Amino acid sequence: xxxxxxxxxxxxxxxxxxxxxxxxxxxxxxxxxxxxxxxxxxxxxxxxxxxxxxxxxxxxxxxxxxxxxxxxxxxxxxxxxxxxxxxxxxxxxxxxxxxxxxxxxxxxxxxxxxxxxxxxxxxxxxxxxxxxxxxxxxxxxxxxxxxxxxxxxxxxxxxxxxxxxxxxxxxxxxxxxxxxxxxxxxxxxxxxxxxxxxxxxxxxxxxxxxxxxxxxxxxxxxxxxxxxxxxxxxxxxxxxxxxxxxxxxxxxxxxxxxxxxxxxxxxxxxxxxxxxxxxxxxxxxxxxxxxxxxxxxxxxxxxxxxxxxxxxxxxxx
Amino acid sequence: xxxxxxxxxxxxxxxxxxxxxxxxxxxxxxxxxxxxxxxxxxxxxxxxxxxxxxxxxxxxxxxxxxxxxxxxx
Numbered sequence: 001x002x003x004x005x006x007x008x009x010x011x012x013x014x015x016x017x018x019x020x021x022x023x024x025x026x027x028x029x030x031x032x033x034x035x036x037x038x039x040x041x042x043x044x045x046x047x048x049x050x051x052x053x054x055x056x057x058x059x060x061x062x063x064x065x066x067x068x069x070x071x072x073x074x075x076x077x078x079x080x081x082x083x084x085x086x087x088x089x090x091x092x093x094x095x096x097x098x099x100x101x102x103x104x105x106x107x108x109x110x111x112x113x114x115x116x117x118x119x120x121x122x123x124x125x126x127x128x129x130x131x132x133x134x135x136x137x138x139x140x141x142x143x144x145x146x147x148x149x150x151x152x153x154x155x156x157x158x159x160x161x162x163x164x165x166x167x168x169x170x171x172x173x174x175x176x177x178x179x180x181x182x183x184x185x186x187x188x189x190x191x192x193x194x195x196x197x198x199x200x201x202x203x204x205x206x207x208x209x210x211x212x213x214x215x216x217x218x219x220x221x222x223x224x225x226x227x228x229x230x231x232x233x234x235x236x237x238x239x240x241x242x243x244x245x246x247x248x249x250x251x252x253x254x255x256x257x258x259x260x261x262x263x264x265x266x267x268x269x270x271x272x273x274x275x276x277x278x279x280x281x282x283x284x285x286x287x288x289x290x291x292x293x294x295x296x297x298x299x300x301x302x303x304x305x306x307x308x309x310x311x312x313x314x315x316x317x
Numbered sequence: 318x319x320x321x322x323x324x325x326x327x328x329x330x331x332x333x334x335x336x337x338x339x340x341x342x343x344x345x346x347x348x349x350x351x352x353x354x355x356x357x358x359x360x361x362x363x364x365x366x367x368x369x370x371x372x373x374x375x376x377x378x379x380x381x382x383x384x385x386x387x388x389x390x
Contacts, residue, residue, distance in 0.1 A: 158329035234366045236332045236359035243355045 010129050011062070016207055018061040018194055019122075021129050029126040033058040036072040036117020040153045040272050041170065044084045048091020050173045051116045054197065054273040056099050059122035060181035061195040061276060063130035066122040069096055071106025074115035088116050099178055128185075130193035130278070132207050135214055139191055139306040140285035144180045144292065145172055145275025146299045147201055147266050148226035154239040155232050165228045172299075173273040180276050180300070183291050187284050196274035200245045202267045202314060204277060206252050209312050216314045218267070218304035220259040225266050233262040241270040254310070256317035264316065275299075279306055319345050323360075324352040324380065331356040332363050339367060339385070347385040357381045 003014050010021040010029055019033035035055040039047045052069075059066040071092060075085050096103050101120070135141075152169040155161035177195065184190055194204045201223065209216055232238075245268040255264055280288065285302055292300040307315075319342045323331035331351055338347050347369075351357050360383055361371045368388040376382050 154329045158333040160329070160333065234362065235336075236362035236366070237329050238355075238359050238362070240328050240353070240355040243358060 010126060011131060015131070017132060018058040019064075021062055021124065023126045027125055029124050029129060031059050031062050031064040031122035031124055032119070034072060034117065034119035036074075036115050038113055038115050041156070044087035045091040046170060046174070048088035048116060049095045050273050051088075052092040052095035052118055053174060053176055055118035055120050056095070056101065057177045057195045057197070057273060059120050060177040061130065061193055062122070062124060063128050063181070063185070063190070063193065064122035064124035066099055066101045066120050068102050068104045069118045069120045070104060071108070072115075072117045072119060073106060073108035074111035074113070075108060076112055076114065077110050080114065084114070088114070092116065092118065095176065099176055130190060132192060132194045133212055134192040135208055135212075135216075135279035135306040136191050137214055137306055137308045138282060139279035140282045140302045141216065141218075141277065141279050141304045141306065142285055142289060142292075142300060143196065143201065143223065143275055143277050143303045144177065144297055144300040145175070145196070146224040146226055147196070147269055147271065147274070148229040149173055149272050149274065150200075150239045150242060150270040151229045151232050151237060151266070152226065153272065155237045158237060160232070160237060162228065165226060168226060177276050179295055180292060180297055183288060183295060183297075184276075184278065186291075187280060187288050189284055190278050190280045193276060193278035195276050196271050198241065198270045199249075200242065200268040200270050201277065202253060202316070203245045203249050205314055206249045208277075208279070209314065210252070211312055213308075213311055215307050215310045215312060216304055217307050218314060218316045220263045220267065220316050222301055223267065223303045224299045224301050229266060230262050233265050238265060239270060242268050245270060252313050254313060254315045256315065259316050267316065318348060320348040320350070322350045323356065324350055326356075328355055328359055332359045335360050335363055335385075339364075339369070344387050344390065346387070346390065349383040349385065350380065351383060352380045357383065
């Protein structure tokens with residue numbers, strides 16, 4: 001597909017960014033993103049909320065502030081009770097309220113299965129856009145949410161998930177990245193940022209180093225995850241997307257002898273409404289992490305560092 | 318010998334069905350028919366976690382026949 005160019009385009013289709021960014025003036029850029037998907041939980045109200053959290057996250061991952069959103073709805077009107085759709089939309093709206101985002105419209109089409117998501121518009125100062133690339137040697141990497149929602153959603157489908165575990169995972173998916181993003185704006189030296197979603201932690205980390213002059217060293221024992229999922233992974237309760245993520249990116253990964261196979265799988269688990277992953281100078285990372293813990297982002301952790309060698313690769317130890 | 322056919326099912330159903338077959342037929346050899354590498358991998362893992370020995374045969378049409386032998390057999 002031929003790409004277009006424009007002097008005001010900050011992040012376009014070519015850069016595999018979390019959202020598009022276009023400069024409107026010297027002090028204002030617009031962020032645009034959309035995301036929608038099929039239900040990953042049975043409860044329509046929760047599904048609506050999770051879909052909204054997931055869609056809004058891309059704006060936070062660009063360093064921006066979401067301001068308006070539009071609903072994207074596919075619904076089997078002849079097969080499904082309209083009440084279900086109302087619950088989905090209510091869930092989405094409640095999360096938009098929490099994020100202080102205004103719903104300004106939307107579009108619905110009839111489809112064989114329910115799908116829901118948002119198109120979100122945000123704003124950011126053109127010089128404060130956070131791109132996937134830009135991590136510098138010596139930076140530390142912070143991840144703000146635990147991993148494992150994809151594995152838990154798979155276990156849920158097979159009726160093999162423990163209620164407590166599902167409750168914890170749901171709470172995680174319902175948490176906006178708003179607070180984390182706000183705390184990050186207090187630190188001007190964040191060099192790169194993304195959110196961890198369908199490609200899994202290592203898939204998105206690969207996007208941060210691919211073709212660059214830096215690599216990453218990940219301390220797998222520091223990466224937050226839902227403890228109970230080790231057993232699920234060892235039993236083969238593993239989403240297909242996880243296997244695909246691993247196959248797609250494994251050539252960029254070096255796994256040390258101390259990192260078990262099940263942990264590598266968790267690091268590739270596709271996340272729904274996952275956390276932010278970003279890099280900043282080591283000293284600031286410690287300070288920001290403490291602030292995050294104090295503000296209730298308790299699972300946030302320093303999970304690794306940016307290194308000069310091997311370039312464009314990730315070593316997991 | 319017990320044989321189950323989980324072709325056409327997405328994850329995690331092949332694993333769930335294999336697990337049920339193992340629980341219902343302990344000490345028996347179980348054959349599982351799967352059609353994707355993802356199911357092959359996941360079903361093999363389940364069996365290995367239960368200490369079964371696993372033998373995979375690729376059949377015509379890129380499908381797999383997985384032979385699961387209980388521990389000690």
